[in-house]
Amino acid sequence: MTARSLFRNARLLDPATGLDRPGDLLVEDGRIAALGGKLTLAGEGETVDCAGACLAPGLIDLRVELREPGAEHQESMQSGALAAVAGGVTTMVALPNTDPVIDDMALVEFVARRSRDVSLARIRTYAAATKGLKGRELTEFGLLAGAGALAFTDGGQAIADAVVMRRALAYARTFDLLVMQHPEEPSLAAVGAMNEGEVATRLGLGGITPAAEVIMVERDLRLCEITGGRLHIAHVSTAAAIEAIRQAKRHGLPVTCDTAPHYFALNETAVGDYRTFAKVSPPLRGESDRRAVVAGLKDGTIDAIASDHSPHDQDSKRLPFASAASGIVGLETLLPLTLELYHNGHLSLLEALRPLTERPAAILRLPAGRLETGAAADLVIFDLERPRRIDVDAFRSKSRNSPFDGRPVQGQVLRTVIAGRSVFTHRD
Amino acid sequence: MSAGTSSLAFPHRHLLGIEGLSPDEITLLLDRSEIYVEQSRQVDKKQSLLRGRTVINLFFENSTRTRTSFELAGKRLGGDVINMSVQASSIKKGETLIDTAMTLTAMHPDVLVVRHPESGAVQLLAEKVDCAVINAGDGSHEHPTQALLDALTIRRRKSRLQGLSVAICGDILHSRVARSNIALLNIMGARVRVVAPRTLLPAEIERLGVEVFHDMTAGLAGVDIVMMLRLQTERFHGSFVPSIREYFHFFGLDYAKLAVAKPDALIMHPGPMNRGVEIDTAVADDIDRSAIRQQVEMGVAVRMACLEVLTRELSNRAPAK
Numbered sequence: 227m228t229a230r231s232l233f234r235n236a237r238l239l240d241p242a243t244g245l246d247r248p249g250d251l252l253v254e255d256g257r258i259a260a261l262g263g264k265l266t267l268a269g270e271g272e273t274v275d276c277a278g279a280c281l282a283p284g285l286i287d288l289r290v291e292l293r294e295p296g297a298e299h300q301e302s303m304q305s306g307a308l309a310a311v312a313g314g315v316t317t318m319v320a321l322p323n324t325d326p327v328i329d330d331m332a333l334v335e336f337v338a339r340r341s342r343d344v345s346l347a348r349i350r351t352y353a354a355a356t357k358g359l360k361g362r363e364l365t366e367f368g369l370l371a372g373a374g375a376l377a378f379t380d381g382g383q384a385i386a387d388a389v390v391m392r393r394a395l396a397y398a399r400t401f402d403l404l405v406m407q408h409p410e411e412p413s414l415a416a417v418g419a420m421n422e423g424e425v426a427t428r429l430g431l432g433g434i435t436p437a438a439e440v441i442m443v444e445r446d447l448r449l450c451e452i453t454g455g456r457l458h459i460a461h462v463s464t465a466a467a468i469e470a471i472r473q474a475k476r477h478g479l480p481v482t483c484d485t486a487p488h489y490f491a492l493n494e495t496a497v498g499d500y501r502t503f504a505k506v507s508p509p510l511r512g513e514s515d516r517r518a519v520v521a522g523l524k525d526g527t528i529d530a531i532a533s534d535h536s537p538h539d540q541d542s543k544r545l546p547f548a549s550a551a552s553g554i555v556g557l558e559t560l561l562p563l564t565l566e567l568y569h570n571g572h573l574s575l576l577e578a579l580r581p582l583t584e585r586p587a588a589i590l591r592l593p594a595g596r597l598e599t600g601a602a603a604d605l606v607i608f609d610l611e612r613p614r615r616i617d618v619d620a621f622r623s624k625s626r627n628s629p630f631d632g633r634p635v636q637g638q639v640l641r642t643v644i645a646g647r648s649v650f651t652h653r654d
Numbered sequence: 655m656s657a658g659t660s661s662l663a664f665p666h667r668h669l670l671g672i673e674g675l676s677p678d679e680i681t682l683l684l685d686r687s688e689i690y691v692e693q694s695r696q697v698d699k700k701q702s703l704l705r706g707r708t709v710i711n712l713f714f715e716n717s718t719r720t721r722t723s724f725e726l727a728g729k730r731l732g733g734d735v736i737n738m739s740v741q742a743s744s745i746k747k748g749e750t751l752i753d754t755a756m757t758l759t760a761m762h763p764d765v766l767v768v769r770h771p772e773s774g775a776v777q778l779l780a781e782k783v784d785c786a787v788i789n790a791g792d793g794s795h796e797h798p799t800q801a802l803l804d805a806l807t808i809r810r811r812k813s814r815l816q817g818l819s820v821a822i823c824g825d826i827l828h829s830r831v832a833r834s835n836i837a838l839l840n841i842m843g844a845r846v847r848v849v850a851p852r853t854l855l856p857a858e859i860e861r862l863g864v865e866v867f868h869d870m871t872a873g874l875a876g877v878d879i880v881m882m883l884r885l886q887t888e889r890f891h892g893s894f895v896p897s898i899r900e901y902f903h904f905f906g907l908d909y910a911k912l913a914v915a916k917p918d919a920l921i922m923h924p925g926p927m928n929r930g931v932e933i934d935t936a937v938a939d940d941i942d943r944s945a946i947r948q949q950v951e952m953g954v955a956v957r958m959a960c961l962e963v964l965t966r967e968l969s970n971r972a973p974a975k
Contacts, residue, residue, distance in 0.1 A: 417891060427856040428673070430773035430795030430833055435857075500774035544752060546772035546793075 230254050230271030231646060236281035236607065240597035241580035251281060253603040256645035261597055274648075276607055279640055282579055283595045284316025284604035286586040287560060288484050288532035289460060291381075291553070292349070294340065295333075296325025301537040301624050303337075307346035308622035309535070309557040311650035314606035314639040315347055317587075317594055318535075318557070322354040323381035329354035329365045334373040346649050347642075348604075350590075352379050355394050355405060361386055364394055368401050376590045377458065379406035382507055382552070384442055386412045391446060395455025404589070406458040407446055409467060410508055414438035419548040421494040421509040429500065431547060434509050440466035447474045450481055458589060459483040461534055463508045465518030472527040482589045483527070484581070486534035487563035488554055488629070490519045496629055502543045502550035503629040506534070520572050523581060529589060531581040533560040537625030554630075555623050559616055561608065562635035568610075569636050575610070605643040612638045664963035668780050668787040671796035672837040680805070680842060686959035687806050687952065694730065694954055704733030707764040707965055711737045712754065713790070714770040719925055719950070720790050720799075724767045727957035733764075751775055752782060759783040764965055768792075773830075786964040788957075794828050794889070799960060800924050801834035803952040805842065807945050808879055810952075811920055816843040821873050821915075822864075823849040824883035824905060824932050827856050827894070831924045832883060836862050849873030851905065853894045870904070870911045877915045882907050882923045882933050898931050908934040912943075920945050 233251045238261060240246075250265040251258060267273055287310065293301040310318050320337060322328035328337065328351055341349035353375035357363045367378055378398060384407060385391045391407070398405050415438050420426050422433025443459055447470060450457040462468055462483045474481050488506060493516045496504040504510055522528040536553025543550050560582070568578040587595030594604055618631040642650035664679060672680075693699060709728040711721050721737060728735035738758075740750055751770065758766065765786045768776045773793030780787040791797040809815055820839055826832045826848050839846045840863040848859060849867040860866050867873030874880060885901065895901040912919065921937060921944045929935045938944055 422857045424858040424861040427858055428833070428862065430793050430830060433857050500777060544778070546751065546770070546775035546778060548772055548774075548793075 228254050228269075229256070229646065230259075230267055230269065232265060232267040232271060232273045233281055233605070233607070234273060234275050235278055236276035237278060238597060239280055239282040239576065239579060241576045242584040242596040242598075244576060245597060246576060248278075251597070251605070253643075253646040256603055256647070258597060258599055258601050258603050260599060274641070279607050280610050281605060281607050283583040283597055284606050284642065284644065285314045285561060285582045286592065286595050287315045287318040287535070287557065288530050288586045288589070290318045290320055290533060290535035290557065291323065291537065292320045293537060294324065295336070299624070300539050303340040303344050303349055305622060305624045306535070306557065307344045307349060309555075310347035311642040311644070312622045312639065313533075313558040314561045314608060314642055315533070315557055316604035316606070316642060316644050317348040317350065317592065319376055319590065320349060320351045321379065321381040322352050323359060327354050327359050328352070329357050329359070331366070331369055331373040334370055334375050338374050347644065350374070350376050352377050352406065354378070355380050355385055356390065359383055361390060364390070364397060367397055367403055371401060371403055377404035377406050379460070380408065382408055384408045384410050384412050388445060388449065392449045392453060395449055395453040395457060399453055399455040402456070404456045404458055406460055407442070409439045409442045409446075409459050409462060410434075411438045411441040414441070415507070418509070420497055420505065421511050423494065423512055425494050425497060429497070429547070436464040436466065436511060436515060439464045439508055440470055443467040443470050447471070447479060447481060450474070450479050454480065456480045461486050461489065461508060461532065462522070462528060463489040463511050463519065464515045468518050468522040468527055472522070472525070475527065482529045484530035484532045484586070485519050485523070485528050486532055487556060487560060488534070490516060490523065491563045491566060492516070492629065497547075500547040501629060502545065502547055503554065503627050505547060505550055505552050506536075506554055507552040520567065523567065524573060524577070529581060530586040531560070531564055532586070533557050535623075537623055538627045539625060543627050553627065555621065555625050555628050557623060558621050559628060559630050561606075561639060562616065562637040563630065565610065565637040566635065603643055603646040606639060607641040607643070609638045609640055611636055614638060664966070667964070669798055669960055669964060670777050670780060670787065670789045672798045672801050672834045672841070673796070675841065677841055680802070680838060683802055683956070683959050683963065684806050684809060686962060687802070687955040690730075690955035690958040691952065694951070699730050700732060701730060702732040703962060704728060704731035704965060707733045708762070709733045709735045709765045709767060709961065710758060710763045711735065711767045711790075712740070712758065712769075713738065714740050714751070714768075714775070715791070717769055717790070720769065723950070723953040724790060724957050726954050727961055730954070731958055731961055733961070751779055755779045755782045759785065765961060788960055788964065791830050793830065794833070795830050796834045797830040798834050799953070799957055800831050801838040802960070803949055803956040804835055804881070804922060804924070805838055806952045806956055807922065807949050808920065810948075811945060812878060815839065818844045818878040819847070819876060820844050820879040820881060821847045821849055821877045822881045822883065823870065823873065823907065825854045825885050826850050826859060826883065827854045828886040828889040829883050833862075835881065836864055847873055847877065849905070851895060870907075871914055874911060875914045877919055879920050879922060880907060880912065880915055882921070884924065884926065884928055885931055902931055906930070906932055906934060907937055909937060912937060919943070922946060922949060925950070
């Protein structure tokens with residue numbers, strides 16, 4: 227017997243097709259069966275009245291750290307997946323910087339098995355580009371991809387050696403695979419704890435020049451050009467790097483990039499008096515770089531927005547600034563912070579949703595991120611306008627390291643649906 | 655004259671930095687310090703203002719001068735002073751910091767005097783304890799009592815701070831003394847220059863209200879005060895200057911470079927000096943020009959004043975239920 231559910235009275239939004247209209251969406255056996263004006267449920271089934279709320283493809287989060295295996299006290303697949311669905315995320319991709327490092331087929335399969343066990347958001351994984359994230363020997367790209375690794379990256383560490391990076395891109399091209407790079411020249415990044423400039427100087431903290439980003443990006447674009455390997459640059463945060471990528475795309479290089487909400491929602495002044503919750507890598511930048519990130523999203527140079535979910539316990543953050551861990555928990559703030567760009571008039575609603583749905587799916591070649599007949603019914607239903615304050619104590623994540631606590635936002639996930647099954651329903 | 659009668663109140667619970675202090679508050683601290691300069695010159699140097707109070711000197715970084723100065727200051731005010739040295743390198747720093755703070759706060763000190771190799775560490779600790787905290791130097795951030803003692807030294811020699819031209823020379827990048835002095839001198843209306851090779855200047859230093867020079871002759875021209883900084887090689891990661899010889903040649907203070915300053919320009923150094931690195935021995939020991947020994951004397955008085963203003967408002971707590 228066919229399982230059916232009907233989502234009625236929704237504002238249907240699909241950036242992939244430009245769809246933005248009131249209507250209904252019918253799900254049969256976990257897949258989208260129909261969408262459009264008035265639909266009716268033939269036979270048994272659940273009817274959900276969306277009461278005019280937005281219905282969009284479930285969010286695809288390009289980059290999260292889930293801490294499993296190795297640091298389950300900070301996050302686990304279970305808690306991370308709970309956080310994801312509360313944030314409207316239906317697919318997320320884990321970084322390989324766990325303990326042990328995900329650089330072996332067995333660990334890629336472990337993630338897939340745990341994702342099935344948890345059975346909430348779909349958890350996919352990257353594999354390390356180099357064994358043990360040591361930046362020297364390439365991992366088994368072909369076999370790892372066969373086991374389910376979506377792309378190859380050393381996570382928060384840049385592949386520093388140009389020869390290794392060149393070979394990673396060239397070898398990846400052999401199998402048409404993607405290499406994702408952390409954009410920081412490591413020796414320039416190593417001398418600082420925050421963005422270089424007046425704030426760092428006042429606080430007596432070592433500064434990381436914004437040039438550390440574009441130096442690495444320009445090198446990698448050259449390597450991309452000579453190898454033809456597909457390159458994805460993670461969390462871009464500077465005007466110069468965004469401009470370099472803009473030019474490279476214009477020249478037809480196979481390059482994509484993303485940013486994270488903190489790079490458009492905050493600038494370096496959030497560090498204030500040594501707030502370690504505002505310590506991230508790359509660091510929060512100056513106001514002109516923040517504006518460049520918004521402009522990069524507007525013109526499509528920046529393809530995607532990833533949460534950069536990076537859970538840390540108090541022991542890792544309650545330290546002098548330079549010693550504290552880098553990272554922000556982001557799964558549960560990804561949507562409302564992105565919607566700020568809509569509410570502030572920088573992006574249209576579809577422009578704001580595209581980097582969370584269609585674009586990341588395209589980068590990773592995932593069959594997701596669209597409202598399409600026959601596609602898996604991974605959906606998010608959200609109230610676009612509802613004002614509220616971000617409250618870290620309500621997070622499902624095991625960690626609370628967010629600089630956004632108390633921030634007034636608009637937008638509330640009401641329901642998250644994966645393969646037709648409601649895995650999260652908001653309760654006031 | 656008895657201490658504790660000044661009409662001006664010091665509204666801060668801690669002294670974590672110069673930034674955030676008003677001209678009146680700085681003047682209050684300097685005025686109180688004058689009293690303690692006199693007291694420290696008497697045969698009987700001891701007072702009872704801090705009787706029954708406990709001061710803990712908590713040093714996560716080696717220091718002889720500052721620790722001794724704080725110790726004398728506390729003792730001359732009649733307090734019980736304990737010195738605690740914690741080797742920051744021996745255990746993971748942050749854990750030591752918070753753990754130590756929690757342990758110490760259980761011993762009910764009235765004042766913690768803290769030095770730490772990391773910027774912001776003293777503020778972090780101050781958030782975790784329930785007593786007054788004095789920053790005795792945190793990383794490259796602030797060293798407020800040093801700036802106050804420098805200001806007291808200048809005020810006694812030049813009878814003012816307002817309008818003076820002060821050149822701070824050398825390793826600005828790593829210097830908490832520089833940051834505190836830049837803040838204080840700006841608040842008090844002096845004009846500040848920094849003179850250093852570009853590798854030893856932090857980004858956008860001019861935004862802190864200083865004029866930037868990379869040449870000693872230009873930087874020292876017509877100044878009233880020359881403050882030399884120690885080359886902090888222990889904070890160097892890699893090479894910032896190619897050699898001591900080259901550094902001294904271009905940035906070390908000697909009579910030739912000093913010649914362009916005002917004839918009565920005062921020479922200062924927070925110590926400890928590297929003779930022949932940033933300062934020539936003859937200049938450092940010139941009793942007419944050098945205020946370096948006087949700075950040390952002022953240090954004790956300034957720290958007495960800081961202890962006084964931070965403990966003046968202390969009252970007994972209600973017994974725990």
